[in-house]
Amino acid sequence: MTDIQLYNTRTRRKERFEPLDPANLRMYVCGPTVYDRAHLGNARPVVTFDLLFRLLRHVYGADRVTYVRNFTDVDDKINAAALARKQAGDPRPLEELIRERTEETIGWYHADMDALGALRPSQEPRATEFIGQMIAMIGDLIEKGHAYAVEGHVMFRVRSYEDYGALSGRSVDDMIAGARVEVAPFKEDPMDFVLWKPSDGDLPGWDSPWGRGRPGWHIECSAMSHELLGDSFDIHGGGIDLQFPHHENEIAQSCCAHPEGGFAKVWMHNEMLQVEGKKMSKSLGNFFTVRDLLEQGVPGEVIRFVFLSTHYRKPMDWTAEKAREAEATLRKWRGLVAGIEPAPSPAPEVIDALSDDLNTAGAIAALHGLAGAGDLAGLKASAGLLGLLGGKMTERGGELTADDFSEELGKFIKLRAEAKKAKDYAKADRIRDLLSRAGFSLKDTPDGTEVSIDMLRLAQFLPSSRHGEVRVYVMQPGTEEYAETVSGVRKFLRRELSALT
Ligand SMILES: Nc1ncnc2c1ncn2[C@@H]1O[C@H](COP(=O)(O)OP(=O)(O)OP(=O)(O)O)[C@@H](O)[C@H]1O
Numbered sequence: 285m286t287d288i289q290l291y292n293t294r295t296r297r298k299e300r301f302e303p304l305d306p307a308n309l310r311m312y313v314c315g316p317t318v319y320d321r322a323h324l325g326n327a328r329p330v331v332t333f334d335l336l337f338r339l340l341r342h343v344y345g346a347d348r349v350t351y352v353r354n355f356t357d358v359d360d361k362i363n364a365a366a367l368a369r370k371q372a373g374d375p376r377p378l379e380e381l382i383r384e385r386t387e388e389t390i391g392w393y394h395a396d397m398d399a400l401g402a403l404r405p406s407q408e409p410r411a412t413e414f415i416g417q418m419i420a421m422i423g424d425l426i427e428k429g430h431a432y433a434v435e436g437h438v439m440f441r442v443r444s445y446e447d448y449g450a451l452s453g454r455s456v457d458d459m460i461a462g463a464r465v466e467v468a469p470f471k472e473d474p475m476d477f478v479l480w481k482p483s484d485g486d487l488p489g490w491d492s493p494w495g496r497g498r499p500g501w502h503i504e505c506s507a508m509s510h511e512l513l514g515d516s517f518d519i520h521g522g523g524i525d526l527q528f529p530h531h532e533n534e535i536a537q538s539c540c541a542h543p544e545g546g547f548a549k550v551w552m553h554n555e556m557l558q559v560e561g562k563k564m565s566k567s568l569g570n571f572f573t574v575r576d577l578l579e580q581g582v583p584g585e586v587i588r589f590v591f592l593s594t595h596y597r598k599p600m601d602w603t604a605e606k607a608r609e610a611e612a613t614l615r616k617w618r619g620l621v622a623g624i625e626p627a628p629s630p631a632p633e634v635i636d637a638l639s640d641d642l643n644t645a646g647a648i649a650a651l652h653g654l655a656g657a658g659d660l661a662g663l664k665a666s667a668g669l670l671g672l673l674g675g676k677m678t679e680r681g682g683e684l685t686a687d688d689f690s691e692e693l694g695k696f697i698k699l700r701a702e703a704k705k706a707k708d709y710a711k712a713d714r715i716r717d718l719l720s721r722a723g724f725s726l727k728d729t730p731d732g733t734e735v736s737i738d739m740l741r742l743a744q745f746l747p748s749s750r751h752g753e754v755r756v757y758v759m760q761p762g763t764e765e766y767a768e769t770v771s772g773v774r775k776f777l778r779r780e781l782s783a784l785t
């Protein structure tokens with residue numbers, strides 16, 4: 285059995301990983317609050333823990349690893365986003381706007397993370413589906429003296445848990461000094477944090493022994509991980525920004541509610557994606573989204589490769605130069621392995637590197653070694669373990685060109701020219717607009733009208749879900765999607781043509 289070493293934030297050293305139950309490995313990773321598109325920083329834990337998931341599946345067996353990553357779909361940021369829409373004049377009830385917002389965001393998240401080659405976790409629980417378990421856990425904490433109800437709130441009594449701060453290696457008093465703790469008159473102690481809070485008006489709320497309200501953020505993860513993974517599980521992950529207070533609070537809640545279990549054995553944290561030395565974050569406004577990059581034509585596989593080039597515990601920047609180098613390497617390797625059957629197993633040096641606390645830079649160096657030595661079957665199998673070179677080619681959009689529709693487009697251009705000549709500018713504009721809806725833009729030049737095609741617009745325009753936003757980047761001539769896209773667009777153009785004439 286391969287020996288896996290992982291750095292445990294809690295003990296602050298690399299440890300030999302020993303599963304609690306080798307037949308049932310369990311990992312929980314804090315997922316996104318679904319109120320907006322994921323920024324590039326949010327993708328870093330996804331790629332990091334996807335890689336760990338793949339490694340564990342390889343070493344222990346694919347059906348022996350359970351990976352849970354939650355969606356936080358009840359949160360004040362979501363409420364604020366929905367409220368903004370309502371204030372902008374949307375007549376629908378807030379509840380409906382909230383649901384629409386979270387559904388939409390989860391769809392975006394899946395599409396973007398799929399594009400990075402991340403496997404879907406085994407389970408993706410939504411907080412709103414586990415409110416009952418949260419209420420039960422909070423009730424239990426009150427009974428055990430670790431929490432108190434006050435003014436419609438339930439607060440966790442931090443001083444009741446002796447080991448509070450162990451994960452960060454700091455005392456409660458140091459943490460108070462360094463943190464922005466919310467002062468509320470009803471708190472027994474400034475460190476106490478919210479387990480439950482009242483909801484008034486049309487804010488989302490559930491009935492509870494403490495009145496109509498909603499859970500605090502931290503209790504969500506404690507309740508969901510307990511429900512799905514039990515009192516003790518192997519690995520808990522997330523970004524280092526969550527270490528305090530979120531993970532300290534999760535530990536306090538879970539260990540006080542279930543003192544018989546050990547909660548998470550290994551704590552793993554990815555470092556931050558930075559912009560000029562600062563964490564990329566929504567609140568600082570220094571972010572761009574995964575979707576922005578995909579739209580610029582950067583293949584998801586390139587984004588993944590750039591992440592993997594830096595060790596997950598080191599801060600990193602995104603640069604266009606890194607993306608260019610990654611793309612050149614991937615293209616070269618794809619050229620080499622085309623048509624080659626992958627070896628039955630990844631190369632030992634690649635497995636060894638990954639097993640050393642996910643030494644991805646070492647693994648990539650080993651891939652270069654395999655390519656250099658001409659071991660192409662080994663290269664293909666080993667790259668697969670890193671989630672690279674698999675499946676379809678992640679080509680830039682653009683294989684599909686306006687030439688594919690030259691017959692139909694020619695007719696539109698002719699009709700538009702005729703309309704202009706007859707001074708029917710409304711009709712000429714209508715033709716331009718309907719083409720632009722499908723992603724075609726027209727440019728008049730002295731030599732005639734040039735047509736260019738915006739792949740993303742085109743993919744979004746097509747109604748079928750097979751043509752989701754991501755697909756377009758993986759479309760190649762000769763594939764089924766390609767043929768479907770061409771015929772879908774052609775149908776639309778013909779229908780509009782016959783309506784015009
Ligand atoms: N710049 C970053 N680099 C790496 N990981 C990050 C970064 N920003 C957030 N994360 C991680 O992304 C995951 C999702 O976090 P969450 O949804 O709470 O982010 P957010 O609140 O939208 O982001 P922000 O911190 O920008 O407000 C968490 O695991 C978090 O640690």
Ligand SMILES: [Zn+2]
Nearest residue numbers: 314505530534
């Ligand atoms: Zn969490």
